[in-house]
Amino acid sequence: MLHALPGVPRRVTFVPAMKDVVVLLFDHQTINEPVWVPVVAEPLLVWVMSGAARVEERSPGGEWAAVHVHAGDFFLTHTREPYEMRWQTEGAEPFQVMHLYLGLPLIDRAAREVLGTEAPPVAFPDVSGARDELVRLLLDPLRRELLNERPPSAMFVLGLTQALAVHLVRRYRGTGGQRPRRNALQAYKLRRVIERMTAGLAEDFHLADLAKIAELSEFHFSRLFKHATGLSPSRYFIRLRMERARRLLRETDRSIIDVGMEVGYSSPSHFSQVFRREVGVTPSVYRQA
Structure with missing residues (x-):
């Protein structure tokens, strides 16, 4: 949370x-x-x-x-x-x-x-x-x-x-028809993983590193993470990147190129393409709005 x-x-x-x-x-x-x-x-x-x-x-x-x-x-x-x-x-x-x-x-x-x-x-x-x-x-x-x-x-x-x-x-406590989520990701593990994602938005995505933090195999980690968040780890990482980019575009005067580089996109065109796919508009239109 x-x-x-x-x-x-x-x-x-x-x-x-x-x-x-x-x-x-x-x-x-x-x-x-x-x-x-x-x-x-x-x-x-x-x-x-x-x-x-x-x-x-x-x-x-x-x-x-x-x-x-x-x-x-x-x-x-x-x-x-x-x-x-x-x-x-x-x-x-x-x-x-x-x-x-x-x-x-x-x-x-x-x-x-x-x-x-x-x-x-x-x-x-x-x-x-x-x-x-x-x-x-x-x-x-x-x-x-x-x-x-x-x-x-x-x-x-x-x-x-x-x-x-x-x-x-x-x-x-619930009635007998309810069952607890014993196969879900634990909160402290999810916190550690998302903290690592957030600290490394400018870096490449590495599933193996995140699975190691969660003390799980890559397959098991990916399944539990998607169950927890509704997104695969890689998609969630992109969402975090776009949330950071949106905040920088709203709250700073930094150039769109600088914003893209801070969230891991050295190519302005690639950053604009991903931003438009995830947010619905280009970075320049989002900033003007």
């Missing part, structure tokens, strides 16, 4: 060993162009820390479903396919959200605690714009810990997220 969403990340925390819990804090502006939310193995909880917005979600090719959210509301996502979302902020207060990826080992420990040692793997239904007082009571001190303490206590963060996992299993 750190690279999928256009908000400004305020803080990123991983504990322990960057696998059990990933916490991201964002400041969000209105976004009218839909963004893709990837599928990963772990459930994702998004909590609105401040502000309000009209949030729309849809499955690929489906109809938009809207919900109005305010500080204290949350989303719980455990879908089997990528989906799109967009939002319109409301009011003058900043729209700030917290994203938590809860690792499968953490969820499994909570399930065994609540349901017994023979508990099957837990899956959660999708929840949009709900309000839960205990969720708020657990996440508000987590927010303060991450923003105010230098450094934040991993033990404190883990204790709060363990309590949250137990509560989610107790109250929100």
Whole structure:
């Protein structure tokens, strides 16, 4: 999500060993162009820390479903396919959200605690714009810990997220017809791969290097990555290049040639061809618009 969403990340925390819990804090502006939310193995909880917005979600090719959210509301996502979302902020207060990826080992420990040692793997239904007082009571001190303490206590963060996992299993676990995504890419691996892609936009694409980062074979990595994002690794890499190019064209006066070279295209004509295919117009037309 750190690279999928256009908000400004305020803080990123991983504990322990960057696998059990990933916490991201964002400041969000209105976004009218839909963004893709990837599928990963772990459930994702998004909590609105401040502000309000009209949030729309849809499955690929489906109809938009809207919900109005305010500080204290949350989303719980455990879908089997990528989906799109967009939002319109409301009011003058900043729209700030917290994203938590809860690792499968953490969820499994909570399930065994609540349901017994023979508990099957837990899956959660999708929840949009709900309000839960205990969720708020657990996440508000987590927010303060991450923003105010230098450094934040991993033990404190883990204790709060363990309590949250137990509560989610107790109250929100799905019915017997649902199955968790055990064959999906783990969030921390997806994060590492996309960070490497983003850092190397001016370089050639190398599938083998990315698969090595994910600790998977090239075939297995490609399959799981496409399941997570809806795109092959090479297509996702091109999307990241075009997102960087669009931002440079909007926010700087650098020449189109310089922009193309920064995102890996030494040939202006090739850059223009790829940009037009991906965005729908040439770089010069996009800048003028």
